[in-house]
Amino acid sequence: MVVLVLAAGAIAFLQSQAESSVEEQGLRPAAEMLAGRLADAVVQRTSVASSFIQNERFVSLIRREDQGALRQEGADLRALMPSLVEVHFLPLEADEKDGGSSLLLSFAALAQVKAVEKSGVVSSAEVHQYGSKKQSIAFAVPIRESGDAPLAGVAHLAFSFHVIGRVFDDIDSLDGMLSVLQGSGENSLVLQQTGDTEKESADGSVAVAGTIWRVAYWNMPPASGPTLLFMAVLLVVALLVGMILYFLSAKLSRALKSDEATITGLLNTMGEARAGRLPNPKLAEFQSVFKLLARAKPVSATVAAASKTAATAKKPPTDVVGYELEIDSSLVTDSAMVETAPVAGGSLPRGIFLTFDIRGVVGDTLTTNVAFELGRAIGSEAYDRGEQEVIVGWDGRDSGPTLSEALCRGLMDSGRDVVRVGMVPTPLLYFATHFLGSNTGVMITGSHNPPEYSGLKIVIGGETLEGESIQALRERVESGNLLQGSGMDQDQEIIRDYIARVTEDVQLARPLKVVVDSGNGVAGVVAPELLRALGCEVVELFSEVDGSFPNHRPDPSQPENLQALVGMVQERNADIGLAFDGDGDRLGVVDSNGKVIWPDRLLMLLAKDVLARQPGSDVIFDVKSTRHLATEVLAYGGRPIMSKTGHSLIKAKMKETGALLAGEMSGHIFFRERWYGFDDALYSCARLLEILSTEPLSSAEVFSELPESVSTPELHLELPREKCMELLVGLAKERPFPDAKLVTMDGVRAEFRDGWGLARASNTTPVMVFRFEGDNPDVLERIQGMFRERMLALDPSLSLPF
Numbered sequence: 001m002v003v004l005v006l007a008a009g010a011i012a013f014l015q016s017q018a019e020s021s022v023e024e025q026g027l028r029p030a031a032e033m034l035a036g037r038l039a040d041a042v043v044q045r046t047s048v049a050s051s052f053i054q055n056e057r058f059v060s061l062i063r064r065e066d067q068g069a070l071r072q073e074g075a076d077l078r079a080l081m082p083s084l085v086e087v088h089f090l091p092l093e094a095d096e097k098d099g100g101s102s103l104l105l106s107f108a109a110l111a112q113v114k115a116v117e118k119s120g121v122v123s124s125a126e127v128h129q130y131g132s133k134k135q136s137i138a139f140a141v142p143i144r145e146s147g148d149a150p151l152a153g154v155a156h157l158a159f160s161f162h163v164i165g166r167v168f169d170d171i172d173s174l175d176g177m178l179s180v181l182q183g184s185g186e187n188s189l190v191l192q193q194t195g196d197t198e199k200e201s202a203d204g205s206v207a208v209a210g211t212i213w214r215v216a217y218w219n220m221p222p223a224s225g226p227t228l229l230f231m232a233v234l235l236v237v238a239l240l241v242g243m244i245l246y247f248l249s250a251k252l253s254r255a256l257k258s259d260e261a262t263i264t265g266l267l268n269t270m271g272e273a274r275a276g277r278l279p280n281p282k283l284a285e286f287q288s289v290f291k292l293l294a295r296a297k298p299v300s301a302t303v304a305a306a307s308k309t310a311a312t313a314k315k316p317p318t319d320v321v322g323y324e325l326e327i328d329s330s331l332v333t334d335s336a337m338v339e340t341a342p343v344a345g346g347s348l349p350r351g352i353f354l355t356f357d358i359r360g361v362v363g364d365t366l367t368t369n370v371a372f373e374l375g376r377a378i379g380s381e382a383y384d385r386g387e388q389e390v391i392v393g394w395d396g397r398d399s400g401p402t403l404s405e406a407l408c409r410g411l412m413d414s415g416r417d418v419v420r421v422g423m424v425p426t427p428l429l430y431f432a433t434h435f436l437g438s439n440t441g442v443m444i445t446g447s448h449n450p451p452e453y454s455g456l457k458i459v460i461g462g463e464t465l466e467g468e469s470i471q472a473l474r475e476r477v478e479s480g481n482l483l484q485g486s487g488m489d490q491d492q493e494i495i496r497d498y499i500a501r502v503t504e505d506v507q508l509a510r511p512l513k514v515v516v517d518s519g520n521g522v523a524g525v526v527a528p529e530l531l532r533a534l535g536c537e538v539v540e541l542f543s544e545v546d547g548s549f550p551n552h553r554p555d556p557s558q559p560e561n562l563q564a565l566v567g568m569v570q571e572r573n574a575d576i577g578l579a580f581d582g583d584g585d586r587l588g589v590v591d592s593n594g595k596v597i598w599p600d601r602l603l604m605l606l607a608k609d610v611l612a613r614q615p616g617s618d619v620i621f622d623v624k625s626t627r628h629l630a631t632e633v634l635a636y637g638g639r640p641i642m643s644k645t646g647h648s649l650i651k652a653k654m655k656e657t658g659a660l661l662a663g664e665m666s667g668h669i670f671f672r673e674r675w676y677g678f679d680d681a682l683y684s685c686a687r688l689l690e691i692l693s694t695e696p697l698s699s700a701e702v703f704s705e706l707p708e709s710v711s712t713p714e715l716h717l718e719l720p721r722e723k724c725m726e727l728l729v730g731l732a733k734e735r736p737f738p739d740a741k742l743v744t745m746d747g748v749r750a751e752f753r754d755g756w757g758l759a760r761a762s763n764t765t766p767v768m769v770f771r772f773e774g775d776n777p778d779v780l781e782r783i784q785g786m787f788r789e790r791m792l793a794l795d796p797s798l799s800l801p802f
Contacts, residue, residue: 026219187437356648359455375410415485425584466648519554523584556588586667624665
């Protein structure tokens with residue numbers, strides 16, 4: 001009976017293999033022909049365009065930026081190529097505008113231009129503005145006098161989308177389906193297709209040269225139905241094959257057990273000196289594995305060790321500690337297929353792995369080598385969680401492009417595909433993980449910190465990493481638990497989609513005059529445009545992205561960084577003033593009188609609005625928030641929940657409790673009502689404006705109705721984190737404040753009947769944070785005095801900020 005079952009299985013397997021072979025041959029030739037036609041169509045157009053612009057006269061025009069002449073050249077080129085719908089001629093390092101046009105290139109088009117400036121060759125063709133009336137085939141061509149002359153500029157061309165459709169014109173009916181796809185995985189864009197199929201997965205695909213497209217094909221399953229004679233023959237063959245398989249299976253099992261024992265022995269003695277001949281495996285397929293294990297030897301962490309493996313591994317030199325494998329090139333058949341080989345682990349600075357993100361000083365603790373290794377670790381972790389695509393964005397700091405390039409190389413080296421959304425605020429990276437289909441993303445940002453800082457905010461499978469998950473990335477690198485592969489990359493514009501999504505959700509009852517201070521941070525590329533799309537009259541301050549932050553620190557939690565905004569609101573008689581931090585996830589507010597509205601009081605107004613529609617909902621706030629917030633939430637019919645500070649911790653708490661709204665004193669606001677639950681200062685300001693637009697009162701009058709005590713902003717004392725923790729332990733000992741209730745979930749918060757004080761260690765920078773609140777100035781001074789006395793008793797050398 002067992003033999004029959006084995007025989008039937010073997011025959012079924014052989015039949016399926018035969019059918020697969022037939023299917024493989026089915027539409028593949030047609031797919032190859034179609035891919036060739038598409039490649040020819042692209043090459044023809046790039047060749048004509050290159051011939052038109054590669055001459056001394058054209059280079060002279062682009063260098064002089066003769067806009068009138070360039071416009072005429074564009075008209076002549078469109079006459080020469082009827083399918084050309086738009087052309088832009090740009091000098092090197094131009095911004096967005098073409099010769100005299102007021103239309104701006106999309107971020108995707110600019111990415112193609114920058115790619116040509118970097119490489120000097122024609123960019124890959126791709127479809128832009130997919131699904132809209134303006135969808136087109138776009139690519140960029142270098143402008144130079146001849147093939148080897150220096151680059152003088154770049155031409156960006158957009159051709160009619162119908163070019164793709166025309167290559168299908170003479171294709172007859174198919175037994176199956178052909179599709180031209182852009183991108184990879186389930187989120188590929190279907191540019192054109194013909195035929196029909198009931199299959200979900202394609203049988204194969206053919207890449208289109210010179211583009212980011214591929215032609216996928218689905219074959220029609222072959223007809224089946226064996227005759228009685230065939231079934232009789234099948235039974236006889238099944239018996240014979242079953243017997244053969246039985247004996248082969250027994251022999252294979254013995255061979256596997258023998259080789260398993262040998263491999264175990266080699267692993268147990270890895271790195272030890274060996275004498276004698278290497279044992280021969282029972283199965284020839286294990287010969288290379290035996291050799292690799294036998295040649296493993298301990299090496300020191302040196303750059304020289306890394307350079308030895310540079311010929312066989314795609315990674316930069318790093319300080320590594322682990323085992324070096326001297327691999328013969330004859331043993332490696334395809335490096336892109338190596339999935340789980342432990343690629344030499346490295347030693348990373350432990351201080352950059354913080355509670356809810358990775359943060360360091362660029363060029364010191366956060367280098368391109370560190371970013372590369374982090375990319376490999378994040379990519380490996382993403383794979384283990386079932387994620388293939390990783391979305392990557394960066395803020396406006398000068399280090400952003402360099403760190404992102406290293407990070408993306410590391411991600412692709414782990415086998416993950418990368419989708420670059422470019423220089424965007426952090427909320428847009430989070431939005432992309434909900435909008436583009438991939439639930440994994442990494443944002444390179446220094447947030448509100450000084451220019452020399454940067455870091456990584458990481459989302460994998462919809463979970464923002466924090467705590468042990470952050471430390472696990474370091475452990476992956478140090479243990480060498482890293483995958484090796486070869487991923488793909490692509491660029492994706494997201495800003496327009498984000499603005500469209502926000503304006504679909506938020507409508508203002510009346511226009512408002514808004515002053516917006518982007519602090520030279522990356523919010524400047526989105527906030528003014530978003531506010532105008534909402535119908536606001538916008539007065540801009542410091543919208544130009546400049547990673548040195550020449551006007552003030554991009555931190556709206558500090559009053560000195562809001563002074564320009566206060567002055568402009570008063571000068572322009574604006575309805576409201578808005579400020580953003582360096583990566584656009586923290587919000588600062590100034591009312592119509594020029595008064596700073598701290599985020600905990602802003603949260604009161606937002607909670608009142610949400611709870612009017614969702615009574616009984618939870619509202620989360622952090623330990624730095626006013627004590628009035630809990631009282632107000634209860635009065636509005638909600639349930640107040642205090643939480644530790646930290647955007648990752650707040651998001652985890654929202655997921656745990658199902659809360660629809662959360663906020664931090666630092667300016668992070670989280671909406672899960674009508675939005676996605678991540679911290680988003682841009683969306684939060686839109687919701688605030690929606691509330692104010694329905695009020696007949698000024699914003700100053702609206703906020704004056706909310707309770708307020710005398711309070712301080714966040715006060716900072718620069719100290720190493722270890723020293724902060726030592727002081728906090730001492731502060732909490734032996735009931736330092738007898739009349740107060742102590743809350744120690746995050747630092748030490750002492751709550752008195754008429755006020756409270758807080759001391760805690762920052763999670764992002766080496767500072768201790770203080771904040772105080774009292775019913776009147778005398779109470780405030782009394783509470784500060786109690787903290788001052790206790791802190792100086794622990795360390796008299798402290799220069800306290802209060």
